[in-house]
Amino acid sequence: MxxxxxxxxxxxxxxxxxxxxxxxxxxVYDSDARAKWLMRHDEALRQELIGAFGHETFTETGDINRPFLATLVFNNLERLEQLNSLVHPHVGNDFANWAASYADTPxxxxxxxxxxxxxxxxxxxxxxxxxxxxxxxxxxxxxxxxxxxxxxxxxxxxxxxxxxxxxxxxxxxxxxxxxxxxxxxxxxxxxxxxxxxxxxx
CATH class of the missing domain: 3.40.50.300 (P-loop containing nucleotide triphosphate hydrolases)
Known part of the structure; x- marks a missing residue:
């Protein structure tokens, strides 16, 4: 495959x-959609994000605080790279597990x-x-x-x-x-x- x-x-x-x-x-694996899902549901990633950016990273209902993160990283390359360095490895692992379930697909x-x-x-x-x-x-x-x-x-x-x-x-x-x-x-x-x-x- x-x-x-x-x-x-x-x-x-x-x-x-x-x-x-x-x-x-x-x-088809949608990396952007899965990244958002993992940020919301993967407890290990959630804790990493809170540790890096604070509790304001998530709203009181547990959703991603997108305006807060956008303000934090859009004009700050260092913070953007920090965010990506936390999220991307989780997405990579998620993709590997997902792809393994399609081993018989071309x-x-x-x-x-x-x-x-x-x-x-x-x-x-x-x-x-x-x-x-x-x-x-x-x-x-x-x-x-x-x-x-x-x-x-x-x-x-x-x-x-x-x-x-x-x-x-x-x-x-x-x-x-x-x-x-x-x-x-x-x-x-x-x-x-x-x-x-x-x-x-």
């Missing part, structure tokens, strides 16, 4: 592509925005990068998140790995630029990955 990572910057359409693979019957997908920053790529056999040009990404994000300004979006993108670096490190690139049809690209890659031997790198 191949472990295939899927990544790309904000607004490129990673989740859309992941849903396409899921419709083809491919098991391949599984792990969707992760921080594939390289979190070292999640080291668990993968192959990496897919979803690409879209900057202007297309900004337009999509303004439509999806009307409360954000173009300056907000550019600030987020500036903190992410460059598309050039992602593309140079990827085994496969899917172009979601509005010019090339996406579904045929996904179908072709699905056929390729389904036929690939588990040892392929």
């Amino acid at each position: 191949l472990k295939v990572g899927i990544t790309g910057g904000i607004g490129v359409g990673k989740s859309v592509v992941s849903r396409m693979f899921a419709l083809l019957g491919v098991p 391949y599984v997908l792990k969707e992760a925005a921080l594939m390289y920053e979190s070292d999640a790529w080291k668990q993968m056999d192959q990496i897919i990068t979803v690409y879209a040009p900057l202007d297309v990404r900004i337009k999509r994000l303004l439509q999806r998140d009307p409360h954000r300004t173009e300056a907000d979006i550019k600030a987020i993108i500036s903190k992410q790995l460059s598309e050039e670096e992602r593309m140079s490190r990827a085994d496969h690139i899917l172009y979601n630029d509005g010019k090339q049809l996406l579904i045929p690209q996904v179908l072709k890659l699905h056929a390729q990955l389904s036929a690939a031997p588990a040892s392929a790198k």
Whole structure:
């Protein structure tokens, strides 16, 4: 069974592509959703977060205090790295356990925005990068998140790995630029990955 990572910057359409693979019957692990779940339910991780950031990390009902954490880490690289260093190992272990339950599947997908920053790529056999040009990404994000300004979006993108670096490190690139049809690209890659031997790198 191949472990295939899927990544790309904000607004490129990673989740859309992941849903396409899921419709083809491919098991898909959503790193962001699982990270949020683990922060809420994994007691060891909760205690690590409280130890690092204080009890204000969680609300009185036990939910993640997202505004507090966002304020803490958005413009503080050291605090952001500290948060990621606590969460990512738990996500990595969770993914390994999850993937083990699909041993008879040709391949599984792990969707992760921080594939390289979190070292999640080291668990993968192959990496897919979803690409879209900057202007297309900004337009999509303004439509999806009307409360954000173009300056907000550019600030987020500036903190992410460059598309050039992602593309140079990827085994496969899917172009979601509005010019090339996406579904045929996904179908072709699905056929390729389904036929690939588990040892392929």
